[in-house]
Amino acid sequence: MSAIVSIGVIALVAVLQVDGYRRMVAVQRKQISAAANALVRMVDQQIDSSLGPLLALRNVVDDPAPDVLRQRLAEVQARHPELPGFVALDARGGVLAAVGTAGADWAPAMRAPPLSLLGATVRVAIGTTTPPSMRVLVATRAAEPAAIGTLIDADGVRDGMTHMMLARGTLAVFSPEGRLFVANREGISPHWHDAWNNEGHAPADEDSDHFHARVASARYPFVVVVTVDRAGVFEEWMRQAQPSMLGGLALIVLLNVGAGVFTRAYRHQVRLVEALSRTTRHLGDVQRTGHIGLWEADLSTGTIAWSGHVHEITGFPPERMEGRQGTYFKLIHPEDQPGMVAWLRRFEQGDGPYDVEHRLCRPDGREVQVVLRGARITDEGGASILTGTITEITALHETRLRLRDSDRDLAASEAAYRQLLARVPLPLVIVRDGLIEYANLFAERRLGREDRSLLGRDAADFLDSETLEAIGRGGESGNITAWLEPEEGMPFEAELALSQVRDGSRGTLVIMRDVTEQRRYEERLNHQATHDELTGLPNRRSLRETLQRLIARTALDDSGLMVLFIDLDHFKVINDALGHALGDQVLRDITLRLGDALFGEGHVGRFGGDEFVAMLPFTGPVAQALQVLPRIQAAIEEPLEVGGTVQRLRCSIGVAFATRDGADADTLIRNADTAMYDAKRSGRHTWKRYSPDMHAVAMARLTVLSRLSGAHLDDELALVWQTQHAGDDGRVIGVEALLRWPSAPGDLDMPDRLVPLLEETGAIVQIGQWVLREACRQQRRIAQLLGPDCRIAVNISAQQLVNADLVAEVRRALEETGAPASSLELELTESAFMQEPERAIQTLHELRAMGVSIALDDFGTGYSNLMYLSRLPLDKVKIDRHFTSALLQEDVDASICRSIVFLARNLRLEVVAEGVETPWQRRWLMAEGCTAMQGWLFSRPVPLDELGAQVAPADPVAS
Numbered sequence: 001m002s003a004i005v006s007i008g009v010i011a012l013v014a015v016l017q018v019d020g021y022r023r024m025v026a027v028q029r030k031q032i033s034a035a036a037n038a039l040v041r042m043v044d045q046q047i048d049s050s051l052g053p054l055l056a057l058r059n060v061v062d063d064p065a066p067d068v069l070r071q072r073l074a075e076v077q078a079r080h081p082e083l084p085g086f087v088a089l090d091a092r093g094g095v096l097a098a099v100g101t102a103g104a105d106w107a108p109a110m111r112a113p114p115l116s117l118l119g120a121t122v123r124v125a126i127g128t129t130t131p132p133s134m135r136v137l138v139a140t141r142a143a144e145p146a147a148i149g150t151l152i153d154a155d156g157v158r159d160g161m162t163h164m165m166l167a168r169g170t171l172a173v174f175s176p177e178g179r180l181f182v183a184n185r186e187g188i189s190p191h192w193h194d195a196w197n198n199e200g201h202a203p204a205d206e207d208s209d210h211f212h213a214r215v216a217s218a219r220y221p222f223v224v225v226v227t228v229d230r231a232g233v234f235e236e237w238m239r240q241a242q243p244s245m246l247g248g249l250a251l252i253v254l255l256n257v258g259a260g261v262f263t264r265a266y267r268h269q270v271r272l273v274e275a276l277s278r279t280t281r282h283l284g285d286v287q288r289t290g291h292i293g294l295w296e297a298d299l300s301t302g303t304i305a306w307s308g309h310v311h312e313i314t315g316f317p318p319e320r321m322e323g324r325q326g327t328y329f330k331l332i333h334p335e336d337q338p339g340m341v342a343w344l345r346r347f348e349q350g351d352g353p354y355d356v357e358h359r360l361c362r363p364d365g366r367e368v369q370v371v372l373r374g375a376r377i378t379d380e381g382g383a384s385i386l387t388g389t390i391t392e393i394t395a396l397h398e399t400r401l402r403l404r405d406s407d408r409d410l411a412a413s414e415a416a417y418r419q420l421l422a423r424v425p426l427p428l429v430i431v432r433d434g435l436i437e438y439a440n441l442f443a444e445r446r447l448g449r450e451d452r453s454l455l456g457r458d459a460a461d462f463l464d465s466e467t468l469e470a471i472g473r474g475g476e477s478g479n480i481t482a483w484l485e486p487e488e489g490m491p492f493e494a495e496l497a498l499s500q501v502r503d504g505s506r507g508t509l510v511i512m513r514d515v516t517e518q519r520r521y522e523e524r525l526n527h528q529a530t531h532d533e534l535t536g537l538p539n540r541r542s543l544r545e546t547l548q549r550l551i552a553r554t555a556l557d558d559s560g561l562m563v564l565f566i567d568l569d570h571f572k573v574i575n576d577a578l579g580h581a582l583g584d585q586v587l588r589d590i591t592l593r594l595g596d597a598l599f600g601e602g603h604v605g606r607f608g609g610d611e612f613v614a615m616l617p618f619t620g621p622v623a624q625a626l627q628v629l630p631r632i633q634a635a636i637e638e639p640l641e642v643g644g645t646v647q648r649l650r651c652s653i654g655v656a657f658a659t660r661d662g663a664d665a666d667t668l669i670r671n672a673d674t675a676m677y678d679a680k681r682s683g684r685h686t687w688k689r690y691s692p693d694m695h696a697v698a699m700a701r702l703t704v705l706s707r708l709s710g711a712h713l714d715d716e717l718a719l720v721w722q723t724q725h726a727g728d729d730g731r732v733i734g735v736e737a738l739l740r741w742p743s744a745p746g747d748l749d750m751p752d753r754l755v756p757l758l759e760e761t762g763a764i765v766q767i768g769q770w771v772l773r774e775a776c777r778q779q780r781r782i783a784q785l786l787g788p789d790c791r792i793a794v795n796i797s798a799q800q801l802v803n804a805d806l807v808a809e810v811r812r813a814l815e816e817t818g819a820p821a822s823s824l825e826l827e828l829t830e831s832a833f834m835q836e837p838e839r840a841i842q843t844l845h846e847l848r849a850m851g852v853s854i855a856l857d858d859f860g861t862g863y864s865n866l867m868y869l870s871r872l873p874l875d876k877v878k879i880d881r882h883f884t885s886a887l888l889q890e891d892v893d894a895s896i897c898r899s900i901v902f903l904a905r906n907l908r909l910e911v912v913a914e915g916v917e918t919p920w921q922r923r924w925l926m927a928e929g930c931t932a933m934q935g936w937l938f939s940r941p942v943p944l945d946e947l948g949a950q951v952a953p954a955d956p957v958a959s
């Protein structure tokens with residue numbers, strides 16, 4: 001039996017699924033029409049934003065100077081060749097400024113509705129109310145309404161199409177006369193547009209292979225056509241059918257359990273009723289066959305006579321009944337005895353017949369239920385007797401009791417079932433024959449009105465015909481989506497779970513889940529996930545996806561793809577000075593300008609902060625593609641009004657090409673970024689093409705940062721020392737500490753490569769501290785080797801002067817190592833003083849007050865402003881070795897070197913010449929009055945252990 005039921009259920013589910021397919025088709029129809037509408041909205045918005053610069057013209061009319069107006073109109077016209085003329089009008093239609101359409105009559109355009117654009121009319125208004133006294137109008141070429149296509153960002157639309165329809169359908173945007181603007185797949189010809197020209201109806205009959213929808217934009221001249229393959233829908237249904245079949249079966253089983261509770265209770269009741277009637281029948285048999293006890297009592301004598309069956313009922317043998325009424329009375333259950341007395345009294349009022357029901361307690365311990373029926377018979381003499389029957393009804397009584405219990409059970413289980421439905425935390429109704437038979441509280445609240453119940457109402461008041469049809473078919477389970485119309489409030493979209501109620505006639509249980517918010521939330525999430533909130537541009541994730549797609553396309557059609565990483569120069573300064581709100585405004589303006597500069601040919605996205613990434617497919621030579629760069633730079637450089645100030649921004653751009661510089665999106669973006677970084681290093685406001693050695697530099701930076709920002713500098717770094725000598729006798733007068741990184745990667749073991757990198761990364765501050773401390777630590781040994789008067793010179797970077805508390809650091813280094821302050825000399829370059837001159841002068845004074853000497857390094861290469869230098873508290877200047885080396889060629893005009901030495905001596909400071917390599921240079925310097933020297937002539941930089949050898953160098957003058 002259960003097998004038959006199961007087969008029936010499976011067959012039922014199969015029928016449901018077939019019908020599910022029909023519903024899916026209906027949903028599909030709705031979806032493609034929704035997709036077409038969404039696509040129209042999207043393209044409308046795109047055209048709006050493409051026309052952003054036109055709309056931005058409204059801003060220029062803040063300043064009604066005709067020259068300014070004309071210039072701005074001309075700029076926009078140059079960017080939009082499809083729009084040949086613009087004019088700014090005052091409120092009365094008088095022309096304030098016009099370009100491209102001089103002498104035209106603009107009055108009709110004043111009557112054009114706001115924002116209607118590129119229609120069939122010759123002139124239309126695009127700006128109407130800002131400020132209220134003016135309008136900016138644009139003339140379109142009436143003969144070329146298809147120019148609208150240039151305003152559509154085809155790849156952006158294709159992106160949107162992917163989200164709307166995934167891969168199953170075809171979406172296309174045409175001009176009304178059939179020109180294809182964009183589609184989500186290749187190979188769509190204008191004939192395709194003609195084929196679907198009858199709005200909303202397939203040209204072929206229902207056997208056609210497609211569903212389609214066609215929607216025309218109300219604002220711009222284009223139409224959207226959407227089709228879906230019937231085969232694709234079938235596949236999707238196949239994919240969905242399996243889980244929903246299982247779900248349907250599970251639901252049916254669940255409902256069967258519920259219905260089973262009903263059915264069991266009902267059957268139980270039927271069985272009891274049958275038992276009751278059987279018992280009644282038996283009773284009839286008993287009566288028929290004489291199985292009723294008969295009795296006759298004489299009330300005046302107290303005697304009673306019995307038929308034989310009375311003994312069977314009472315269980316008392318005849319000999320013990322002895323014909324006494326009292327004997328019977330004693331057998332009656334004590335609780336029922338008062339009832340017996342009352343029954344007897346009834347004969348005082350009449351002759352009967354009267355019935356009394358009571359229990360008898362049999363001698364064998366059994367309790368039986370009997371009914372005594374009696375009537376009074378009076379003879380002619382006036383003597384009367386009571387006579388009647390006694391019938392055992394124990395079985396009947398028990399059945400009656402069970403029936404009463406079962407009635408209670410049945411009422412309880414139905415209440416439980418109703419309660420179960422009422423507790424479903426979603427609106428739920430049972431629809432039977434098109435009427436609402438049951439509605440839980442949630443349904444009453446969501447669909448109905450406070451003063452009017454849903455019960456008995458026509459379901460068509462709330463549900464559309466398709467949904468009603470699905471419900472009306474009955475016998476099905478599954479989910480459908482529908483728009484519901486509550487009596488109060490807005491219609492809402494809901495997911496309906498339908499299941500058959502199996503209790504005789506066919507009803508459908510409908511559980512509703514409002515998905516309006518969920519849909520809205522999904523759409524918002526989708527947009528947020530792919531777009532930058534501030535600029536509305538695609539965000540990093542979506543950029544990467546688009547780039548990956550473009551790379552794939554490039555590989556197919558053998559075209560080129562250029563990736564630009566654009567970073568605004570010194571944008572932080574704008575942010576810091578003008579605040580983040582105006583900084584945001586700048587980023588929005590830059591976004592518009594980038595769009596203009598690219599002529600809508602590429603894709604731009606915001607990578608983060610002030611970084612933008614542009615992707616430009618191209619077909620011609622690379623040199624031609626690169627022509628966009630000056631255009632971008634010029635667009636960004638245009639003066640920008642921000643918060644009452646005029647700013648001129650610049651940018652650094654890194655360029656990378658697919659697939660030469662990377663075959664995937666991440667690599668290409670990273671390499672364009674590396675090239676941008678190189679452009680920044682080269683002084684900003686420039687652009688650089690990526691080359692692999694840039695990557696090596698970037699890796700070196702990374703190594704420096706990871707290895708030299710750790711705590712183990714002692715294991716990585718070392719100091720070498722170069723002696724300074726008196727020019728006349730060659731005695732050692734000081735030593736300079738020079739940094740080395742023995743295990744450095746690449747050529748970073750020498751400071752002229754390493755130090756600039758450390759400066760760039762900021763690591764110089766921490767490493768400078770290490771050098772200072774290490775030099776002071778080695779001072780004691782140097783004093784032992786070269787004498788206590790030998791000063792140690794330590795190079796100090798500009799960043800240490802600006803970013804660290806140099807005075808405190810020097811003091812700590814001296815205290816911790818025990819080196820005397822008088823033995824320490826700090827070498828600083830002129831540029832170090834220039835960043836914060838007043839603070840630098842103050843710091844130097846404090847250092848000198850401690851007893852530390854100050855030397856000006858690389859003298860002659862910097863600003864050498866004598867006025868300024870005279871304010872610095874210096875002890876020594878060191879002539880840069882490039883001036884000394886210029887003396888190597890004896891025929892070189894020595895006048896520059898002479899002036900440098902002269903300048904240094906005139907500051908009345910100790911003068912040391914660096915880079916002395918030949919005896920000739922030494923003699924020349926001596927002759928010019930420079931008596932202290934440093935250079936390879938005396939010693940190369942050596943480790944501490946080798947410094948002892950410098951104590952008594954051979955006098956080079958003599959050699």
Ligand SMILES: Nc1nc2c(ncn2[C@@H]2O[C@@H]3COP(=O)(O)O[C@H]4[C@@H](O)[C@H](n5cnc6c(=O)[nH]c(N)nc65)O[C@@H]4COP(=O)(O)O[C@H]3[C@H]2O)c(=O)[nH]1
Pocket residue numbers: 722737738739750751752755768771795796797827857858881914915916917934935936937941
């Ligand atoms: N051709 C030639 N070169 C000579 C001669 N005599 C000395 N030199 C080199 O000239 C540089 C002198 O150091 P500097 O002017 O302070 O120039 C230094 C200094 O500005 C910077 N530097 C070195 N160590 C440190 C440091 O610990 N901290 C900071 N902030 N800068 C350092 O790196 C620069 C280069 O250092 P080095 O490569 O060690 O190069 C040293 C030294 O090896 C010579 O006769 N001929």
